[in-house]
Amino acid sequence: MKGTEAHDSYGEKPDPEDHNAPVGPQRDTPPPENGPGGPSGPEPPEPSSSRTPDEPPHIPMPRTSVEDTGLPLPEPAPAPLFLEHRVLKSLLGAWALAACSPEETTAVEDHLGTCGACADEALRLRDAVGLLHPPESLDLDPTLRTRVLESCLDRRPPRIPVPEWATPYDAETARLDALLQDIGDAEWHAPVRLRWFEGDEQTSRRTTVAGVIAHLLTVDGLVALTLGLDDPLEAQADAPTPEARTEAFWTTSHFPPTRSVRTPWREQAHNLVRTVAFAAGGTSRASGAERGGGSGRLPVSYGAFELPLRDSMLDRAFETWVHAGDIAEAVDYPYEPPSPRHLHAMIDLGARMLPTALAARRQAGLATPGQTRHLVPAGTPGRSLRLEIEGLGGGEWLIPLDSPGALPSPDHEVAHIALDGVEFCQLAAGHVSPDEAAAGQLGDREAIRDVLFAAASLSRM
Template sequence: MSGGTGPPAEGGAHDEHGGRAPRIPMPRTSVEDGGQPLPGPEELAELKEQGGLVLDHDVLKSLLGAWALAACSPQETAAVEAHLGACGGCADEARRLREAVGLLHPPESLDLDPGLRTRVLDGCLERRPARVPVPGWASPYDAETARLDALLQDFGDAEWHAPVRLRWFEGEGTASRRTTVAGVIAHLMSVDGLVSVALGLDDPLGDIPGGGPTPAARTEAYWRASHFPPTRSVRTPWREQTHALVRTVSLTGPDAAPAPAVPYGGFELPLPDAMLDRAFECWVHAEDIADAVDYPYEPPAPRHLNRMIDLAARMLPAVLAARRQAGLASPAHARHLVTAGEPGRSLRLEIEGLGGGEWLIPLDSPGAVGSAEYEVAHVALDGVEFCRLAAGHVPPDEAAAGQAGDRLAIRDVLHAAASLSRM
């Protein structure tokens, strides 16, 4: 007989040798991509009660991978899950497949990249520079107040009243004060008022009596004058004040009068240093707030962190002298006094990590000059660890520091760094 070329018989498709051609199924559309809603628990239970598909063990086992990827039809899903309740081997395999699927799709944070704002602003300023730029020494304050305001943005009443413990180092030990998140913002606003008054702006304390010249006295006066504990309403005046401070210092051009010093009670700081001090405290208390509401908070940008560390390093000689006068530093017989401006015994402070650097700290007189030739000790700390030491959040004897040289000098400098802190 001769072979025909007509259409195949109704029995199905045949290959060129006359046998039945293999049936290749079309790809199955995922239930998630089919435009239909995923079956809920009630629908799955109903399918199980109706009997659903009747499939043998091998077919159900072959569906486990698709089930783990949520790619089965509702009927197949019901059949697989009914089978898993009766077959321990398939249940173990299904669990392993679901865990593997989790590794294919690691959970991603819904929070924006902390550096996104900085990159966007840098790009905008590169394309269109500001007509009145913010001075470099005020940029850390501008950035830290903006970061704190972003943290506060979505707080509800529960977060605003969350308890916060303010900590600092006093004398030879740690001191603390309990308040709330709103109380911390009131504290920042009260102390920022020292800079406001120095610049001729409004004092946030207004006519409140008892507001002394120190940060602690101003804060206590504001808290006492509040008829009720501070609430979310404190955010708006605080943020308006921070904007006013940045705007005012930005308008201070080269032809303006010399910037005023900012009094802190027992001492004064030049305006640029005072703004760095306020940026540092804003970051520290933002971390206090973030800890209180169990939210992560990143350190400042490295260039801002470096400025804050530099301010602390420059203040250490004066703090050392004050502690020595109070009898809290090493005995006087270890000192080698020199004429102001001359090199004297020094400690090398090495700050590691982003924003780090090296500073030579004169040990015996604030007027002396740090000198590598007269170096008697060396301390190395991480930048964030040093800042937390300076904030009074890490006891000086527990600071994770690499040390070499004069132990008394090292102890004095670490305790002086902790003494930079205050409420």
């Protein structure tokens, strides 16, 4: 029978009166027809799924294995590297130099967290590695501005070019302005000592960084007056000399001057360059003779002497560089010499001024006795000294010794001096004594001494 087969399949039905029968549905007990309570039991709650009663129960599919996806298997985590203490200690130097493998680095750093002695040694080694790297200057190359401008002008010449004899002044004022941009307010009051020669003795005057800029402002004003620009000196000076004008400015202004003096100085420098560029005339297509021929010969008075405008602009470039070096030394700022081309032009100006300086020394009775017995008329050959400048801006010049108008002649060469270019400029600025100048000397010792002292006499405040 069907019912009998069911009872044989699932076992005998338990007696409801048997208290020893197990409670609840058993594995061998068929499910009740109307739910867990039987025909009289409560209705079970509706399932949350939308499956219909006739739909078979959802059986989840087995999880897809990584091997079945075709993707690469993940790399197993590397096992930590276990090293002995002596090995880890020997790796400290390589670790400080960042030369360890990643596994060795991890092992060493884990060890440093537990070993104080190795941690101290690692710290000392890491500090020592820092000393192996040479210090790099954060300051820009002083010639960067000049090189950038030259590169730009090579590609597109300016409509109104600056004359060649004014470019050194343009470059040196720009370099000094960059130095002033970098210093702080307090450094404007740093003490600076101006040095120059009077007669055969060195003299000096103490001022500040702001006082040096005021000095440059008032002396550049002599060129401004020649070009018809405003005079920066509002007070009346005792004499139209650089020293008298500077003293007048220092006396009438707030002394010591403050950094506010930078603005009028840089504006005047810009106006000087702009004015000589327009005064030189012509465009970029003009020839060298057409550019700056007439304006370059305008006389600029310094009180006791005059210089043509082209030489005066070189003189102002030279003094700007020298005093920028004084400021840089006072505030501990690195400062380089001018470019070789500009330095050569400054040396050439000093060499051309030496015959006049020698004549002034003879008139003042400062020349050696032997140098007063060999005077020759202007336009005739006379004794000459060969001035050889080595290094940056170098070259050779024949200096007439007997009179400013004498013709230098290699056939009448009586002495030879060899100097470094920067040292010659320091001598002409009064920063190096003639007796201390490291000059190679050959020939007439008296002539050599007179020329060295004449070069120092070119200096002034």
